Amino acid sequence: MKNKQYDLIVIGSGAAGMISAIVAARDGKKVLLCEQQNKLGPKLKATGGGKCNLTNTLSNEEFMNRFGKNGRFMQDALNDFNYQDLISFLNNIGVETHIPDGFRVFPISHNSGTIIKALEDELYNQNVEVKNNTKVEDLICENETIKGVKTATDNFFAPNVIVATGGLGFSMLGANGDGFDFAKSLGHKITQLYPAMLPLITKEKWVANCKADTIAKAIIKIDLKKAKNLKAVGDLIFTPKGIRGPVVLDFSREITPFLEKYGEVPLLINMIKGMNEDDVFKHIKTHPEKNIEDVLTLLLPNSVVKELCLLVDADLAKKFKDLNGQIREKLVKILVNTPLTVIDHVGFEKAMITRGGVTLKEINPKTMQSKIIDGLYFCGEVMDLDGPCGGYNLQWSFASGNLAGKLLK
Structure with missing residues (x-):
């Protein structure tokens, strides 16, 4: 003894x-x-x-x-x-x-x-x-x-x-x-x-078409009144089922409690380094000769541009001025605030840390x-x-x- x-x-x-x-x-x-x-x-x-x-x-x-x-x-x-x-x-x-x-x-x-x-x-x-x-x-x-x-x-x-x-x-x-x-x-x-620092799964399936691309300095916000002051900035990576990358790992610790409570969490993501609607209009106007695909690919990877344009029915081959007025407005808005909905996560098995x-x-x-x-x-x-x-x-x-x-x- x-x-x-x-x-x-x-x-x-x-x-x-x-x-x-x-x-x-x-x-x-x-x-x-x-x-x-x-x-x-x-x-x-x-x-x-x-x-x-x-x-x-x-x-x-x-x-x-x-x-x-x-x-x-x-x-x-x-x-x-x-x-x-x-x-x-x-x-x-x-x-x-x-x-x-x-x-x-x-x-x-x-x-x-x-x-x-x-x-x-x-x-x-x-x-x-x-x-x-x-x-x-x-x-x-x-x-x-x-x-x-x-x-x-x-x-x-x-x-x-x-x-x-x-x-x-x-x-x-x-x-x-x-x-x-x-x-x-x-x-x-x-x-x-709650699991934290882990990849998230989204309702939207289009992310799978962008999985080869990394978005630098993306800004993520939770689109809920109770979370209006929460945001994170960093590199975003698309996956076959959702999103990951440093910004997601950081912000998941804020998202998983809401996911537990509501079942899904709406996000708004700015993938254009914080540009607002006016900034986007100015960018487009400086390239009047380019079609939508070419002008937006200066801001985002081509795969992402294609998916966002599909979401608002914007014809990639057209110039911005030739688009329907409502489509122009929707396109600019989705560029500034891209909506995604988190519906699940990969669980504690792949979570780096625990919240709580x-x-x-x-x-x-x-x-x-x-x-x-x-x-x-x-x-x-x-x-x-x-x-x-x-x-x-x-x-x-x-x-x-x-x-x-x-x-x-």
């Missing part, structure tokens, strides 16, 4: 779990890290398509703003461990980083395996006991105080347990929502869970410790905080894991 007593048990080997174990071990704590997969960092390996966009160079204030109303919760964690601290920490364990576009931070290798190997080596250097293929089935708790964890074959004991299990995203990599179950079993509230989680009201932002159970901590995606693409969620995982690893005891 003696060898099963620890100062800290960490459940999960993502960014949050591994850094929390390292921080605690550096402070002299005896740490056990439990991972249900046979290798550490399975989801971290897939981050950013394997290129591992670690963080970005935004100020803490602006960084928090990108997370919406819950962003302020991050203040203490970011003040203690911002992007510069993360770069320094990684450099300390042998990972060189760079900022090729002046904003996003990557390992120089652009390979997530570099990060995982360095963290794994540091766990070993700090004498953290790592148990792969070890699924925690329950938490041991007495009198609202954590005592340890149960697995199928053993009980392990510690006065501190960190739940760093992630969410439901990338279920093929082992995500199963265990952390939510652990929290709920001990009295924590779990907010509604353990409610933040029940977690101390200065320590990441539960306000309900003494010695229980949360960090990373298991909490009700999610951000857009661009290193936001990984920075939050590292920052919250760092803070949780400092422990109160």
Whole structure:
């Protein structure tokens, strides 16, 4: 029984779990890290398509703003461990980083395996006991105080347990929502869970004819009164069944809750870099000799032009001035605001993150410790905080894991 007593048990080997174990071990704590997969960092390996966009160079204030109303919760964690601290920490364990576009931070290798190997080596250097293929089935708790964890074959004991299990995203990599179950079993509230950062399926079938084209700086809005202030800008990619691309991955976290509520979500998309109707008229007038197809292909890929013209019965071979007045008006309007209707998504299996989680009201932002159970901590995606693409969620995982690893005891 003696060898099963620890100062800290960490459940999960993502960014949050591994850094929390390292921080605690550096402070002299005896740490056990439990991972249900046979290798550490399975989801971290897939981050950013394997290129591992670690963080970005935004100020803490602006960084928090990108997370919406819950962003302020991050203040203490970011003040203690911002992007510069993360770069320094990684450099300390042998990972060189760079900022090729002046904003996003990557390992120089652009390979997530570099990060995982360095963290794994540091766990070993700090004498953290790592148990792969070890699924925690329950938490041991007495009198609202954590005592340890149960697995199928053993009980392990510690006065501190960190739940760093992630969410439901990338279920093929082992995500199963265990952390939510652990929290709920001990009295924590779990907010509604939605898949986020994932491709979307549309009612409109014409998108399949445009799947070879990428639209730069597309602007997406949700055409609902309750969402009038929500929009996203970025590259849009059509698929055989809908839309994807960075702008869709970012904005899907706003769309999926509405989809759950209404069954379908109307979108308006500006694919012409924010041009308004007057801008479109001016553009057309500067090319009076060109037919519709040629003049609009200066703004959009030809496949998209053809589909939009079909939608409003505009003859591609005609010049703009020769079109029926109503058709001219419809054509300009659909160029400025192309309607699409989201009717489904690809599910948690292909969702990069989860929107929702353990409610933040029940977690101390200065320590990441539960306000309900003494010695229980949360960090990373298991909490009700999610951000857009661009290193936001990984920075939050590292920052919250760092803070949780400092422990109160």
